[in-house]
Amino acid sequence: MKAARIEGDEVRILDVPVPEPGDGEALVKISATGVCHSDLHLARGDWMGIRGTGVIGHEAIGVVEALGPGADRHVAVGDRVILGLGGAGGGYWCGACKWCLAGHPRHCSQATAIMGTFAEYFTVGAQSLVTLPDEIDDLEAPLACGGLTAYGAVKKLTEHRVLPGSPVAVIGAAGGLGHYAVQIATAFGYDVIGVDVGEERLDFVKSLGAVRAVNPDEAVQVMQREYGGAAASLVFAARIAGFRLGFDVLGQRGLFVAVGLPPTSDGNLELAPFEMFSKDPTIIFSAVGTVQDMREVVALVAAGKVKSHVSRTGGLSEIGAIFDELEASQYLGRAVITDLGA
């Protein structure tokens, strides 16, 4: 089968053997796979110098082709499925430790990352698969990380008692994750103020349901003057400047939800203790979600409340060009590889 592998500084398309499903695993034939910013960061070695090795990619829809021993508890051959739990969330988790039982399988010491969907076939723990209704298109593949991660972040608003009707700032609102967050937070009843750069991206953000869309240089003034500060900010930006902005737009006792993961070379978010004293914020990180979250996302999409915006499709061999375009912020929403054999 064809697979895109990172080798040194390069992403190469190679012929490799089709993997065999092990205990509890399913072999999935990939129909479509989204290109996430995390794949780009791993290919470039942006995070603490960690570079991905082998096959990357972690957002996919496909069809179950074979099952390892015990996997039939979760799916059947022929099922059309989406990968749940997101890239860093894992293709396997134990289900019995204190983190798993508390609903945080990402922190399970036995969790394994889902990585390797830039290939024609992929094996994964069958418990992390969610079956799809027919009306959900293959182009919804970016839900598997982008949609799920945005949903997990919006759900944090309810956990921290940010009430519907409150003003919520989405930083990086037109991007792969932000465009989902605008739709999901709107569906939850929040007043979304989307922040992104340039007229085309702001028009797109408004079309997704945001009550307002503003450029970064006007965001603080608009949020503080017209809304008394954001009740929460969801920060999807992959730059540290977006983190700073997410803090500056917050109102008193606001909730700061970090989701993006800028390159280490961007430096740190610095907060003066006096800012913390005066704002009294709650600062949390939200990464991916659970398989149950994925089922809820699928229901929202099936109900027509959320839709993936795909601005670029291509074959597997175009992955290098897609990485360059993603790095240059050329996309509204996501890019999706729709032909893994090409």
Ligand SMILES: [Zn+2]
């Ligand atoms: Zn566990």
Ligand SMILES: [Zn+2]
């Ligand atoms: Zn991802």
